[in-house]
Every structure is written in structure tokens, then in C-alpha cells.
Amino acid sequence: MKGENVPHPVTKFQIVSAQPDVTAAFYTGLFGWRTDADNPMGYREIHTGSDAGIQGGIWPAPAHASAFVQLFIQSDDVEATARKAQELGARLIVPPTALPEGDRMAVLVDPAGMAFAIWRPRG
């Protein structure tokens, strides 16, 4: 698999919330984070205001879903990593997808039931 011997760092976190505005208001109010949704998907990018740690985002969830946090794990080859994840027992939720601004992403659920994303940022 391409990229098998390269690191796969966690480069982003995503809060999935049925009340994304409430979530954004809470964390920006608590930590002084900034959110910016001025992009084609209206995706609420989280800027923590620090170079330490990783940056994040907020994605809307259906009303019945509980809020949770997803890790975004970087890969040069989203398709191949998603395939390997499935071989290891993960369930594919969102197939490898190209987002409007050029990021690539797949969402899976690991064998223990935790959802995570494999992604390749644009550029």
C-alpha cells in the first residue's frame, strides 16, 4: 500500500454535533477559539489560536445523533488506507470523497465502534 511506511498523524479533530451553533458558541466562549464557516461547505473550521496541538472543525449531525469527537488521521492515499482499514475490520460510512476545496476524506467506524476519518488535506 502506498504510504504504508509513512507516518499517519492525527492532524485534525472534528466535533460532530446536532447543535453545531450551540457547540461553536460554547467552545469559542470557553476557550477563546474562533470558528470560520466562510467556505463552500459552510464547514465551521475551528482555530484554537495556538500552534500547539491540532486545529479542528464542527460538522452537523442529524437530530437523533449524540455528539461525539472524530479524529482525522492523515494519509497520502485515502482510498488505500480506507481499504486497509476495512480489511482490519472497520466499516465504511462515507466512501472516499473529494470535498469542494480539494480535501479528500473517508469516514469509517473501527471494530470497537468508534468513528474516525482518513483524510488528505488539499495542497
Add this chain to the structure above:
Amino acid sequence: MWPFAERLRQEFEARKDKNPRYSLRAFAAFLGADHATLAQIFRGIRRVPVANIQAWALRLGLVTEEAQVYLAAARAPDNLARARQHRLRLWSAEALAVVTDRTHFEILRLLRLPGFNPQSRWIAEQAGVPIDQVNIALQRLLRLGLVAMRPGEPWRDLTGLAELSVDSFRRLALARLRGMGVGLPK
């Protein structure tokens, strides 16, 4: 073994340690239970009836608080039932969303237009719904394999429907949900 059954077994073992001739039959009689029933409970093939927990706890001399813990544990759905309920709740919510939220259909309808702009913001404006609603519906369509967003390609409608209508979309989406085995009742 269920928590209260385990507690009963501990009590039985403690009595046997003191008196090796102490029998299951004697323990059952002490509880006011049928010994065959108690044997099945110890083998894990039968649950302690919830109605009996309080009475048996009283016989064992357990404090009320401890008895209440066993009662609460017995009344809570087991993991299998909980998982089944969870799947059913998820499926119902997903199916309801497919049936009631027209945004899914709107995304597919707009996708077929020559001037389609592959941006949630544009879709939201055209459909007259909030952008979050578009993103939730779009993710659902991706998950159901009804839309593809692949690198270097325009978004693709994968419904295979020559003519798109609200009803044809609903039928297809519900069939996909069923096919994905998200805990659908047969």
C-alpha cells in the same frame, strides 16, 4: 452470570464452606425457591425473576440499598437488547429523515441541472434550507451510495433513476438503507 445470580452463588458457596453437606435443595428451601429453578439460575440459563429479587435479598439479609442495585441491574436492558434497540432507533431516524426531509431529493434534482454548482452553500440557497441541513442530507446520500464526489470528477448521481421523483427517490433510499443492514426490522 447475572449480578444477583452471582450474589446468590457467593452466598451458597459461603454456606457450603461452613457446612460441606449444605445442599442446593436446602439453599432453595431457605430462599423459598424451587431447587431446579435455582440450579438453572446458577448455570446461567435462567435469570432471577425480577419479582423474586427483593424477597430473596430480604432472606439473605442484604441491606435495602444493595437489593436496589440488583433490582436496577435486572431491570436494565441487557447489552444485546440495548444494541438491538439502538440499531432500531438509528434505522427509524434515518428512514424518517429519508422520507420527510426533501433536501435529499433537492440535492439530486439540482445535481441534474446544467448549471449545478457543487457547493453546499449554493445548494442551500437554491433549496431554501439551512446549509447544515444540506450537509447532513449530502452525507446521508454519500453513505447510501446515491451520490459520489470523486477527485477530478463532477459530483455524480448514482441513483440510476432515469426520471427522478420524490417517490422514486424514497423507494430507492429506503431500499439502500435496508440493504446496508443498519438494524432494519424485517
